[in-house]
Amino acid sequence: MNALRADAVLRLRSNRGAMLALYLVLAVVVCTLVGPWLNPNRGETLDISHVATQPGLEGAHWFGTDRLGRDLFVRTLEGTRLSLAVGLLAGAVSMLIGIGYGAIAGYFGGRTDAVMMRIVEMMSGLPLIFFVIFLTVIFGRNEYLLFLSIGAVGWLTMARIVRGQTLSLRRREFIEAAIVSGAGAGRIIRTHVIPNAIGPVIVYATLTVPEIIMFESFISFLGLGIQEPRASLGTLIAAGATEMEAAPWMLLVPGGILAVLLLCLNIVGDGLRDALDPRAPV
Amino acid sequence: MTHDSQADACSAEPLLKVTGLQVNLGERIALQGVTFDLFAGETLGLVGESGSGKSTLARAILRLVRAERGYIGWRGENLLSCDAATLRRVRRDLQMVFQDPLASLDPRMTIGETVAEPLRIFAAHLSAPERTARVAAILERVGLRADMSRRYPHEFSGGQCQRVGIARAMILNPKLLICDEPVSSLDVSIQGQIVNLLLDLQRDAGTALLFISHNLAIVRHVSRRIVVMFAGRLVESAPGDALFGNPAHPYTQALLAAVPALAAAPPFTRVPPPTEAGSRAASSGCAFSARCRYAIPLCETRVPALDQKRPAHWVACHRAGEWIS
Amino acid sequence: MTNLLCIDALSVRFAQGGATVAAVEQVSLDVARGECVGIVGESGSGKTQTFLAAMGLLASNAAAEGSVIFDGEELVAAGRARLNRLRGARLAMIFQDPMSALTPHLTIGTQMAEVLVQHAGASWAEARARSASMLTRVGVAEPARRLRQYPHELSGGLRQRVMIGMSLMCGPELVIADEPTTALDVTVQAQIIELLRALREELGMALVLISHDLAVVAGLADRIVVMYAGRIVERAPARQIFQIPRHPYTAELLKCVPSVWGPRRERLPTLAGQPPRPGESPAGCAFAPRCPRAAERCFRERPLLGGGAHPIAAHAAACHFPLPP
Numbered sequence: 001m002n003a004l005r006a007d008a009v010l011r012l013r014s015n016r017g018a019m020l021a022l023y024l025v026l027a028v029v030v031c032t033l034v035g036p037w038l039n040p041n042r043g044e045t046l047d048i049s050h051v052a053t054q055p056g057l058e059g060a061h062w063f064g065t066d067r068l069g070r071d072l073f074v075r076t077l078e079g080t081r082l083s084l085a086v087g088l089l090a091g092a093v094s095m096l097i098g099i100g101y102g103a104i105a106g107y108f109g110g111r112t113d114a115v116m117m118r119i120v121e122m123m124s125g126l127p128l129i130f131f132v133i134f135l136t137v138i139f140g141r142n143e144y145l146l147f148l149s150i151g152a153v154g155w156l157t158m159a160r161i162v163r164g165q166t167l168s169l170r171r172r173e174f175i176e177a178a179i180v181s182g183a184g185a186g187r188i189i190r191t192h193v194i195p196n197a198i199g200p201v202i203v204y205a206t207l208t209v210p211e212i213i214m215f216e217s218f219i220s221f222l223g224l225g226i227q228e229p230r231a232s233l234g235t236l237i238a239a240g241a242t243e244m245e246a247a248p249w250m251l252l253v254p255g256g257i258l259a260v261l262l263l264c265l266n267i268v269g270d271g272l273r274d275a276l277d278p279r280a281p282v
Numbered sequence: 283m284t285h286d287s288q289a290d291a292c293s294a295e296p297l298l299k300v301t302g303l304q305v306n307l308g309e310r311i312a313l314q315g316v317t318f319d320l321f322a323g324e325t326l327g328l329v330g331e332s333g334s335g336k337s338t339l340a341r342a343i344l345r346l347v348r349a350e351r352g353y354i355g356w357r358g359e360n361l362l363s364c365d366a367a368t369l370r371r372v373r374r375d376l377q378m379v380f381q382d383p384l385a386s387l388d389p390r391m392t393i394g395e396t397v398a399e400p401l402r403i404f405a406a407h408l409s410a411p412e413r414t415a416r417v418a419a420i421l422e423r424v425g426l427r428a429d430m431s432r433r434y435p436h437e438f439s440g441g442q443c444q445r446v447g448i449a450r451a452m453i454l455n456p457k458l459l460i461c462d463e464p465v466s467s468l469d470v471s472i473q474g475q476i477v478n479l480l481l482d483l484q485r486d487a488g489t490a491l492l493f494i495s496h497n498l499a500i501v502r503h504v505s506r507r508i509v510v511m512f513a514g515r516l517v518e519s520a521p522g523d524a525l526f527g528n529p530a531h532p533y534t535q536a537l538l539a540a541v542p543a544l545a546a547a548p549p550f551t552r553v554p555p556p557t558e559a560g561s562r563a564a565s566s567g568c569a570f571s572a573r574c575r576y577a578i579p580l581c582e583t584r585v586p587a588l589d590q591k592r593p594a595h596w597v598a599c600h601r602a603g604e605w606i607s
Numbered sequence: 608m609t610n611l612l613c614i615d616a617l618s619v620r621f622a623q624g625g626a627t628v629a630a631v632e633q634v635s636l637d638v639a640r641g642e643c644v645g646i647v648g649e650s651g652s653g654k655t656q657t658f659l660a661a662m663g664l665l666a667s668n669a670a671a672e673g674s675v676i677f678d679g680e681e682l683v684a685a686g687r688a689r690l691n692r693l694r695g696a697r698l699a700m701i702f703q704d705p706m707s708a709l710t711p712h713l714t715i716g717t718q719m720a721e722v723l724v725q726h727a728g729a730s731w732a733e734a735r736a737r738s739a740s741m742l743t744r745v746g747v748a749e750p751a752r753r754l755r756q757y758p759h760e761l762s763g764g765l766r767q768r769v770m771i772g773m774s775l776m777c778g779p780e781l782v783i784a785d786e787p788t789t790a791l792d793v794t795v796q797a798q799i800i801e802l803l804r805a806l807r808e809e810l811g812m813a814l815v816l817i818s819h820d821l822a823v824v825a826g827l828a829d830r831i832v833v834m835y836a837g838r839i840v841e842r843a844p845a846r847q848i849f850q851i852p853r854h855p856y857t858a859e860l861l862k863c864v865p866s867v868w869g870p871r872r873e874r875l876p877t878l879a880g881q882p883p884r885p886g887e888s889p890a891g892c893a894f895a896p897r898c899p900r901a902a903e904r905c906f907r908e909r910p911l912l913g914g915g916a917h918p919i920a921a922h923a924a925a926c927h928f929p930l931p932p
Contacts (some may be wrong), residue, residue: 173385180344181450182373182403191399195390331792332763439881440650469649470819471863474877481874496793499865503872526867540797541867542822 011275018271021264028261032081041071043078044229052247064249066239076254079231080261086232087213090147094154094212095205102159103189103197106166117163124156129219136224146216146225153215154208161204165197199276206269210262217258233258296355297322297458297490298343303352305335305342312338314514316352317588322457325484325491327505327522329498329537334511336494337381340462343492344378345369357457374404377451379480381463383443387435393446394431397421400454420449424479441472445479452483459484460492465500477504498541502526507594510534513569516588520595530597530605532574568600576601609679611781611813612638612661617673617683619656619665621885628886630656630669632837638781643807643814645828645845647821647860651882653837654817658783662700663690678780696726699774703786705766709758715769716754722776737776745772746802764795771802775810783815788823800826821864825849833857836883836893839912843922851932854924855898892927900928 012018040060041047047059047069055064055072063072105116132149139145169175169192178188213233219225220234221241228235233254240251296319305313313335320326330336341347343354345361354361356372364372380386387396398417401408408416418428424445435443444464451459461480465473477500484491495501501508502522509519510531518531529535568574571581580600588598619631631653638644648654660671661682675682677698682690694700702708710718719741720734729737735754742750745768758766767787774782784803788796804827807814818824824831825845832842833854841854852858862876880897883889892898895905904927913923924930 173380173382174388176341176346177378177380177386177447177450178388178399179346180373180376180378181400182370183399184370187403191391192388196388331794439884441881469882470821471649471860471878472881474863474865474875475879477875478877498793499867500875502867503865503875522871536794538867540794542797542800542820542826543866543868 008275012271015271015274018268018275021267021271024260025264025268028080028257028264029084032077032084035077036074039071039073041074043070043074043231046070052243052250054247055249055253063253064247066250067243067247072236072250072253075231076236076257079233079236079254080257082226082230083213083216083233083258084261086147086150086216087209090150090154090212090216091205091209093147094151094208095158095201097151098155098158099162099194099197099201101155102162102164103166103193105159106163107170107185107189107193109167109170113163117160120156120159123152128153129222132219132224133222141224141227143226146219149219150212150215154212158201158204158208161200162194162197165200166193169193169196200273203269203273203276206265206272210265210269213258214262294321295358296320297357298492299353299355300339300343301353301355303339303342303354304350305338305347306350307338307347312514313342315585316511316514316516318509318516318519320458320490320492323484323488323490324507325481325493325505327501327508328492328494328511329496329501329508330494330511331496331537333513335514336511337462338514339511340378340460340492340494343460344373344376374400374454375457377454377456377459379444379447379451379459379461379464382467383440383447384435386447387443389435392432392434393421393438396435397431397446397450397453400450404454416453417449420453421446423483424449424452425475439472440468441476444468444476448476448479448483452487452489455487456489458490458492460494462494463496464493466495466497473500480504498526498537510537515569515585515598516596517570517598518596519588520592524592524595530591530595530602531599532576533570536573568598610637611640611678612815613674613676614657614661615674615676617657617660617671617675619653619660619669619671621666622668622670623886626886629888630837630885631660632888633673634834634837634839636832636839636842638813638815640780641807641811641813642829643816643827645824645831646815646817646834647819647824647831648834649819649860649882651836651885652834653885654834655785657834658700658785658815658817662694662698662783663687664700692726695722695779696777697779697781699777699779699782701767701770701774701782701784701787704790705763705770706758708770709766711758713757714754715756715758715761719754719769719773719776722773726777738772741772741776742769745769745775745806746798747772762795763791764798767791767795767799768802771799771806775806775812778810779812781813781815783817785817786819787816789818789820796823803827821849821861833860836888837885838893839925840894841924841926842912847922851922851930853922853929853932854926855900855928855930856894857924858930859897859899892925900930902928 039062047065050059050061050065051069052067053061053065055062061071061073063076065071101116105113128149135145135149175188175192178192216225216232217234217237220232221238223238226232226235236254237251237258240254243250298320301317303313303316304311316339328336328339338347342349349362352362356376359368359372361369361372387393394417397420398413401413401416417431421428421431426442426445435446438446464480465476468476480491481504483489493501493504505522507519508522508525510517510533512533518525518529518534525534526538529538567582567584568586571577574581578601586598586600588596590596591602615635617631617634618629621628621630634653634657646654659665661675663682663685665671671683673683677693716735716738719738720731723729723734723737724731738754739750742753747753747765747768753761761769788799791799800823803814814827816824816827828845830842831845831848833840833856835856841848841852841857848857849861852861859878863878865875878897883893891906891908892910895901898905910925910927912925913919
């Protein structure tokens with residue numbers, strides 16, 4: 001594994017685009033953690049003397065303020081932090097569910113696989129936005145609902161990917177060798193299938209995170225997700241959209257950060273996929 | 283158990299008894315009516331070309347593929363109808379060495395972890411140092427160094443990978459080791475090393491070997507008794523010397539005739555090799571009849587049964603009686 | 608008479624992970640018109656890479672140095688246009704695995720006819736007609752039906768016959784066959800060897816037969832060249848090399864080949880160690896670690912073919928202490 005990993009790291013390092021994107025993402029993450037400390041303002045405090053001001057140095061409102069006088073620098077960074085946290089957390093959860101589900105379906109095959117995959121296909125077919133709206137109508141606006149619906153999005157494709165990997169692995173001789181050695185299904189899935197399927201899983205996980213951030217932003221934009229006074233990139237963009245003509249910076253700043261994040265995460269995902277491909281020349 | 287005492291073993295109950303085994307792979311019948319015995323400590327050679335079903339037989343015995351009908355008796359228990367717990371117990375004593383050495387090893391596990399896996403499954407009570415010690419011992423036994431246990435399969439050559447596969451298979455001292463073309467993908471100068479290793483391990487541990495290969499020369503030197511398969515059926519079974527000295531089945535004769543030889547071959551082998559199978563649909567009779575120089579009308583309608591023509595020499599051919607005394 | 612193919616001091620180096628690995632080192636050999644040269648070697652010997660270099664088929668990270676002259680034209684570093692004119696028309700190659708060498712989604716007929724259309728400017732109709740007659744010539748029954756089929760519908764033996772047919776479509780002067788029978792069953796192998804012999808007699812083309820199987824080469828070759836670790840270690844007329852091998856590697860290799868005939872042995876003869884991987888170039892003779900005759904000089908000084916004499920004798924070995932004739 002050391003040699004395999006070393007090769008992959010080498011390939012990734014030599015991919016300038018991916019490395020640049022990776023540094024950008026890390027820079028954004030660092031900013032969201034450190035940034036708010038650098039600014040004296042708080043995200044919820046209303047500075048009535050500076051309502052909808054442009055970005056500038058006045059009152060340390062570096063990104064300006066919104067309609068209620070809240071500092072946008074801090075709010076944007078806090079919102080980005082929340083969106084990233086949701087993305088990573090929900091991404092991790094959906095990854096775990098997807099890996100387990102896909103490995104079991106792929107390994108056992110036959111009717112088990114057929115039933116499990118029909119469920120996946122049915123859920124993929126559901127227009128999840130309507131699903132979320134429907135649940136919101138019943139249960140009211142709830143942040144836990146947000147996580148639930150995001151979880152419902154993320155694991156489906158991961159399950160499909162892992163199932164595909166498992167199906168092709170199942171035929172390989174070292175799996176037969178493990179069966180002959182007396183290993184049970186659980187052991188084989190844990191020790192042989194999943195470690196060997198990990199490549200595409202990692203790649204897809206990196207691509208899932210932007211997908212989830214986008215989804216969260218979208219439902220928050222619709223007003224169904226994160227609630228005031230908390231901010232996420234989605235709510236900020238929603239608020240900014242209404243002020244587009246008068247105070248364009250309220251849209252441009254969060255929108256810009258979202259765009260950069262999504263772009264960079266996608267590039268990193270692509271780079272990881274190339275790096276983990278053992279046939280690519282170093 | 284040396285080769286000589288294998289003759290005595292025949293009087294005891296067979297370790298493995300296969301009767302009327304049939305395996306279907308999709309639409310095709312891969313194995314049909316396969317019947318043979320294998321005794322403790324002996325080496326049985328299984329010869330056949332592609333499509334003969336020899337690899338399918340190995341997988342059917344190990345229950346890696348499903349059998350349609352038949353009986354596989356392992357020390358009295360029917361492997362085809364036993365429950366999962368019994369099967370798991372049996373696996374400890376019934377092991378396999380695979381054709382592609384590198385592919386049979388998990389690329390993401392060190393060879394030490396791979397060889398230790400059977401211990402983790404069947405000897406879970408062992409502590410980690412005990413396990414490491416046993417892994418080191420078996421690695422040394424198969425001709426590798428104990429310090430290699432931290433390396434990965436892709437760092438080794440084909441011959442070394444096959445040694446790892448043998449170590450894994452032998453670590454729990456199985457009663458039967460099925461070798462499915464164990465040296466076919468190795469260089470000529472390495473083949474002898476691996477075959478000799480298998481023979482040494484067999485002699486020391488008394489393991490029975492089912493040695494499957496298309497390489498007649500190696501099978502000849504390794505096995506006492508040999509069975510020949512063609513198109514999913516057993517066509518001849520005889521002691522090695524009888525098979526090579528006086529092959530009774532036309533397919534066996536053709537097989538021997540086709541082996542390119544450096545030295546001169548006996549006269550009967552200068553028969554022309556069989557022609558390529560035509561597009562004629564499979565007849566209901568003997569599968570070899572389309573290519574057989576001795577075929578008579580009976581051969582195309584009736585499948586010949588495996589009959590005993592001489593002591594320990596069985597042939598499935600309608601006309602074998604004409605040239606076997 | 609000048610030779611058809613003259614390889615002079617050919618070296619092939621691969622760029623791998625920052626280092627260069629030499630697969631072929633300073634190989635020089637000639638092929639006269641109409642003769643059959645057998646190239647024998649195990650993995651890492653460089654036998655395939657030598658001729659891939661000659662055909663301009665090396666991988667993108669490989670570079671060839673030296674000279675390969677085909678009928679007066681230099682092939683190394685020749686432009687793609689020039690190579691394409693020669694390849695398929697005057698210089699053809701048969702690959703080891705016909706399944707991967709044939710395009711899976713095109714019919715046999717299309718692939719065979721394409722050769723003529725590309726190189727001889729024939730019309731598709733004319734090319735198909737000649738494909739059918741070529742199939743008959745290589746022993747494929749029902750050519751019209753086969754032309755309409757796809758590669759996966761044919762057996763291994765038939766596919767190889769198709770490949771041989773394809774290589775002969777334009778009547779090449781030199782055919783390079785890389786392990787043409789390795790992937791085939793023994794009975795089919797015998798037929799293919801017979802086919803190659805018959806075609807040579809009929810068409811008179813030169814044939815380079817690359818194989819790890821000495822017996823296969825023995826049946827066809829006029830001269831044999833033995834390679835080890837990227838270099839030629841011995842070359843001689845075919846009969847001589849089997850009867851009086853002079854290089855210890857050749858002698859040991861011959862001993863390692865188990866015979867179907869002759870007495871049965873309890874242990875197979877073997878060579879200790881393994882062939883060096885490409886890239887492991889020790890000072891001195893590459894075979895020294897495994898050689899039963901190695902002396903101190905062998906580890907220090909690399910032996911030259913024929914002792915460095917110029918011109919090199921017909922039967923020459925690259926050894927400081929060759930076996931006595």
